[in-house]
Amino acid sequence: xxxxxxxxxxxxxxxxxxxxxxxxxxxxxxxxxxxxxxxxxxxxxxxxxxxxxxxxxxxxxxxxxxxxxxxxxxxxxxxxxxxxxxxxxxxxxxxxxxxxxxxxxxxxxxxxxxxxxxxxxxxxxxxxxxxxxxxxxxxxxxxxxxxxxxxxxxxxxxxxxxxxxxxxxxxxxxxxxxxxxxxxxxxxxxxxxxxxxxxxxxxxxxxxxxxxxxxxxxxxxxxxxxxxxxxxxxxxxxxxxxxxxxxxxxxxxxxxxxxxxxxxxxxxxxxxxxxxxxxxxxxxxxxxxxxxxxxxxxxxxxxxxxxxxxxxxxxxxxxxxxxxxxxxxxxxxxxxxxxxxxxxxxxxxxxxxxxxxxxxx
Numbered sequence: 001x002x003x004x005x006x007x008x009x010x011x012x013x014x015x016x017x018x019x020x021x022x023x024x025x026x027x028x029x030x031x032x033x034x035x036x037x038x039x040x041x042x043x044x045x046x047x048x049x050x051x052x053x054x055x056x057x058x059x060x061x062x063x064x065x066x067x068x069x070x071x072x073x074x075x076x077x078x079x080x081x082x083x084x085x086x087x088x089x090x091x092x093x094x095x096x097x098x099x100x101x102x103x104x105x106x107x108x109x110x111x112x113x114x115x116x117x118x119x120x121x122x123x124x125x126x127x128x129x130x131x132x133x134x135x136x137x138x139x140x141x142x143x144x145x146x147x148x149x150x151x152x153x154x155x156x157x158x159x160x161x162x163x164x165x166x167x168x169x170x171x172x173x174x175x176x177x178x179x180x181x182x183x184x185x186x187x188x189x190x191x192x193x194x195x196x197x198x199x200x201x202x203x204x205x206x207x208x209x210x211x212x213x214x215x216x217x218x219x220x221x222x223x224x225x226x227x228x229x230x231x232x233x234x235x236x237x238x239x240x241x242x243x244x245x246x247x248x249x250x251x252x253x254x255x256x257x258x259x260x261x262x263x264x265x266x267x268x269x270x271x272x273x274x275x276x277x278x279x280x281x282x283x284x285x286x287x288x289x290x291x292x293x294x295x296x297x298x299x300x301x302x303x304x305x306x307x308x309x310x311x312x313x314x315x316x317x318x319x320x321x322x323x324x325x326x327x328x329x330x331x332x333x334x335x336x337x338x339x340x341x342x343x344x345x346x347x348x349x350x351x352x353x354x355x356x357x358x359x360x361x
Contacts, residue, residue: 008087020044021080025125033127034138035085036095037078037120041067044077050220055107057149058099059171063109063121071110078120085125091135094122096143101172104145150184152213152224168211168227184209187227197240198226205232265309266290272309273318277357280318292317322353 005013005022013019024043028035041047051066064071085092097107109121124142126135150168158165159178170182179185189211190201202208205228212221228236269289274280323329327346333339 007084008089017077018080021077022084025081025084029088029090029125029127033130034124035081035090036124036142037081040077040081041074046074046077053221056097056100056146057171058101058105058107058173061108062111063107064111075117075120081125082120082123089128090125091128091130092123092125093135093139094119095124095139097122098143098145100146100149148184148207148209150179150209150211150227152211154214154216184227186229188230188233189225190228190233191225192223194240197236200236200239201228201233202226203232204235205229208232268309269314269317272311272314276311276314277318277354279359280357284321288317288321291321318357319350319354322350326350326353 005019005026007013007022013022021040021044024040025035028039028043032039038047038052042049042052046068047063047066048068051060052063054060055063055066060066064074067074097109098104099107108118110117124139126138130138150170153165153167153169156165157169157176159169159181160175161177161181164178164180166178168179170177170179170184172182179187184207187205187207187209190198192198207229209227211224211227213224214220215222266286266289269292270282270285273285273288274282277285323343323346327349329342329346332342332345337345
């Protein structure tokens with residue numbers, strides 16, 4: 001059973017928001033050894049990742065404008081986070097947020113731009129277990145300027161400066177520019193797919209930009225590749241030719257290591273399922289773990305909570321299995337019953353199986 005989030009002095013969190021903020025902060029600290037306002041808002045469901053991306057790309061002037069709650073609610077959550085973090089003895093560090101634009105302008109969190117409020121948004125809280133040098137490296141890494149972004153066009157467009165068009169464009173202060181007017185036309189396109197070549201080409205290029213294309217069905221941006229300097233690409237290709245055999249061997253070792261990790265992960269998942277549901281047949285627990293933990297599946301077992309073998313995540317996996325294997329859910333869907341109605345019809349059947357697996361009744 002999940003425990004109630006508490007303040008560092010052991011007192012239970014009072015309001016619902018306090019409980020949610022503390023629980024999210026504790027999870028982030030365990031997984032990443034630091035807590036940031038952006039990560040907190042994302043965990044609370046207030047700030048979708050695509051909003052953060054557009055803000056970093058300079059397409060949203062202030063971050064609070066894209067949040068799902070009013071600015072006062074954001075500040076209330078940050079005040080709770082600060083009290084909890086200080087009570088836990090966490091170390092504050094100010095992170096510089098700059099845009100993924102050519103001028104690398106400082107990003108703003110609020111419309112008012114109050115310096116003290118902006119500082120609260122920039123403050124990340126690091127674990128006391130980290131050394132001072134490790135905390136400094138963490139702040140430097142988080143303050144690094146993001147990649148410049150170029151977009152692959154989905155619709156017709158014209159450059160705001162010259163009236164030209166093309167396959168790629170840059171968004172700058174709400175204006176659409178071609179690569180020539182954005183001073184990026186000397187770069188060459190390197191498709192995604194070869195991680196070593198991409199990494200070396202970027203390192204060898206003074207100027208580079210990520211190429212993104214909006215995926216409408218998934219409502220997200222997919223990374224197509226990188227624009228790099230021709231000399232940087234030449235240098236990277238020479239380096240990769242020199243160690244191709246070694247990279248192939250490393251890739252094979254990595255594949256074997258991931259396979260071993262998956263086996264261990266699924267075993268831990270099955271063990272947790274049997275702990276939560278002692279009367280669940282062992283073969284069924286193994287099947288559920290294998291299904292939900294399949295690499296690349298996008299199922300709950302591949303989420304952060306699933307990889308941490310979180311009890312709630314494993315319970316959701318068990319419920320999903322029962323829904324498809326032990327009820328008429330799939331038959332109802334094939335008969336044209338709406339999804340929500342079908343789930344309501346089989347809710348009692350799921351509860352019955354869950355109760356039996358918990359108690360053996």
